[in-house]
Amino acid sequence: MSEKNADLHGNVLEQSPVALLVIDMINDLEFPEGEEFVESSEQAAQNILRLKEQARQHRIPVIYANDNFGRWRSDFNEVIEHVLHDQVRGQRLAELLRPDQDDYFVLKPKHSAFYATTLSTLLQYFQVKRLILTGISTDSCIAFTASDAYMRDYEVYVPSDCTTARNEEFTKTTLDFLGRSVHADTTPSTELDLGKLRQ
Template sequence: MAQASDDLHGNAPDSAPVALLIIDMINDLEFPEGPDFLEPTLQIANHIADLKQRAKALNIPVVYVNDNFGRWRSDFNEVLDHCLNDGVRGQPIAELLRPDAGDYSVLKPKNSAFYATTLETLLTYLKAKTLILTGISADACVLFTANDAYVRDYKLFVPEDCVVAASPAYTAEALAYMKRVLKAETTPSTAINLEKLVTDV
């Protein structure tokens, strides 16, 4: 994608060769499969929180990419407020992964984080070449995002302990596909050498 200017209207964001995407984890889980998602999503939320802490220590930008859940008049802060304060099933996950003031957010209308969103422009200004994808669901929104990232020539990491689908089999199948076809690195988050990613330009 041609970049006309390095200036983002006077407010250029961070610059880093790698970005961490947290996909659909600010989620009320108030859907039919929600009870099945709760426990495994809580498990990956803990891993994502640890990975985020490591990333922030290295000034790796964190981007929350979230579905609008049919709330077309909402923004990300309203979705967050709903998950934190309306007694929903996903509240403990939102509490664990509450965004920090310096994090970025993108609201998406469909499965892919790239489709009809500002993500591609944001990543261009961040100068990111490598993406770490985390969140739910491994075989839907994470997979669609990974596909779109791959065709845009991003290097991909999809740590196996930071994504989940409706069943362990679906998660395993999605991870195997992303590893085989999209050349994604799927080792656990603790095995990702973030320091090396930051310095590999």
């Protein structure tokens, strides 16, 4: 990258070799299978929140990569307000994981957080080497994002307690697959050493 733009015009505070991605957790869950996600997603959200708090302590950037769920005339803040205030299944997720002012976000039109988004550019400015992927759904958006990250030579981490799918079997088989195919580290968040990953 050119030296004159090395800090995104002053908007990126510091570099970090690791970033935490929160994928599709601002989610109303108002789709046909949504009820099957409610309980496990809330548990994952609590684990992601703890991981996010640790990331903040280690100055690790947190990036929300979120669908806009067909609300193409809205922005991410409107999606957040919808999930918080429109009596939807996913309200608790937004209550737990509402982005902080210094978090980053990208809106994605498809499954992968890399496809047609600014994520690659943001990670390049941070000089990220390792990506921690969390969120919904393990066998869809997490899997596609992990594959795209691997093809871009990132080290991939998918904490097993910070992601969920329609059922436990889908989550387990996908995590096993990601371990084999993209060498993803699926260590639970409670055992991840973010200080070591930050080095």
